[in-house]
Amino acid sequence: MYGMVNRAVQELITHEFGESRWLQIRQMAGVEDEIFVSTEPYPDEITYRLVAAASEVLGLPSARILEQLGRWWVLQTAQQGYGHLMKAAGRTLADFLVNLPNFHTRIEMMYPGLRPPEFECTDILPGSLKLHYRSHRKGLAPFVTGLLQGLGEMFATAIQISAEEVDEGGDAHHVFHVSWKTPPEHAL
Template identity: 45%
Template sequence: MYGIVNRAIEDLVTTNFGEARWQAVKKRSAVDVDFFVSSEPYDDDITYALANAVSEEMNMPLQDVLQAFGEWWILKTGKEKYGGLMQAGGKNFKEFIVNLPLFHNRIMFMYPKLTPPEFKVDHLTDNSVWLHYFSKRQGLQEFVRGLLTGLAKMYDVHITLELLQSRGSGSDHEIFKINW
């Protein structure tokens, strides 16, 4: 993953818990990087180690950490770093979700070594959609759940999410049913 992801984890921890807790997370994770360069790729293991260390250091289930980070990514990092791109995603929550399959195509211009997830939308109605999430990375479905709740907050929409299938139960990808 790119450094911007790891920097966002650092920002989430320092903003909510302070610099001392971030240093404790770094020590616990055994990640020996002084400063993450946003535009540089880093091994995925670093990001996973940081997320696990936050979970342990804050005594929070990893799924809660990933959900919180997904929301933070949208509401803080996304707005600050990609404001125009986020706004171009759609004028409302439904439009953004429908346009989501194309979103990472635009991001790849900025981060050419990106290995993005893929999204597919089906079962679209006036107030619901099924979102298919495909990724080579395992264990990030709760991060995606956080991204979706962050998007809903960004558009001031109440949503409910139901995980219809997951790789954890033998499928090849996740499907979220989103109602608003």
Template identity: 40%
Template sequence: MHGMVNLAIEGLLTERYGHSVWQAVKDRAAPGIDRLRTMEQYPEEVTQGLVAAAAEITGRPLDAILNEIGEYFTGYAQRSGHGELLDIIGTTRPEALNNLDNMHTRVALAFPDLRPPSFWCTDVDDHSLILHYLSERTGLTPTIPGAVTGLAGMFGTEVVVRLVARGEDGAERVLSLPDGVVQTLGNYLAETEEGAELEPAASKDQLPMRIGDLCSDCGVAAVVAEDGFRKCNSCGYTEC
């Protein structure tokens, strides 16, 4: 796992629970590590151990700790030199979510060993969307609602995020809604609990491609279809 993730865990626990809690977590899960470093790759077991120890020592459920990590990580990334990338991934929530993979592509130039998850959106309307999450890692799904909540905060928007389906191949569907349609979501979930079946999450290759390719001019943001043109919202480049 990339060091930045472990440093975000350290920051979260220190800020919300106190330095003594973080020290107890580190002493239990990573006693041989004196100091975490951003550019260093750590065994997956280190991160898993930190999360498990954090849940045990704080008394919080494991999923709740993971959710907190996801939400905290967005702000942490902004403060750690990646704010510019987060600022230009899109001007709307669906656009930003669809552009997460493109952002990870840019980050991977600096961190070649990065193994990020993949995200893409379907069923987008004015009030809701289905966010698909695909990762080679297991057990990290609870971080995604938190991360989406943190990302929404960049747009000054409050959202409600619920897991609505899990594919046979491990892909996750995460539904993100503004507060104004929470009741509709509640009714929908109630119906599914009574026996309605959801389609398994489709594989990535079976779904529409996310918003476009990286801009050929600036190479930072994705180009999007707009008024018959393809436009880059970062540098303003357009093409027919």
């Protein structure tokens, strides 16, 4: 994955738990890079090792760390570097989710080596939809939960999320049942 993902892990941990904890985590993960270059690809293995070491050092489940990373990604990383893209992707949570299947296409123009996940929306109703998430990477569904929580916060919209795994025998496929209460200023 591009370095910006590992960078986000580093920023989240340093911000929440301090520099010395981060150094401990990086060491335990056996990662020698002191900084990650956002625009350079790194083996996925590095990200998985950092999350596993963070789980060990902090005594938190990996799923919890991935969820926090998802919130951090939307509320910090994406806002700082790609605010224009986030704004252009929708004025409300509902718009944003419906546009999500195309979101990484624009990112791929900047980062041609991107191997993004696939999103698909079905069962779209006024206050809910099903978001299908497919990836050739395993174990990242809690990251998606955190991303959705972050989007709820970004749009000041109360959001409920439940997820189920669909066994297709190959790539990961999860269905997120997302429902929300539209804040009064966005109600039609």
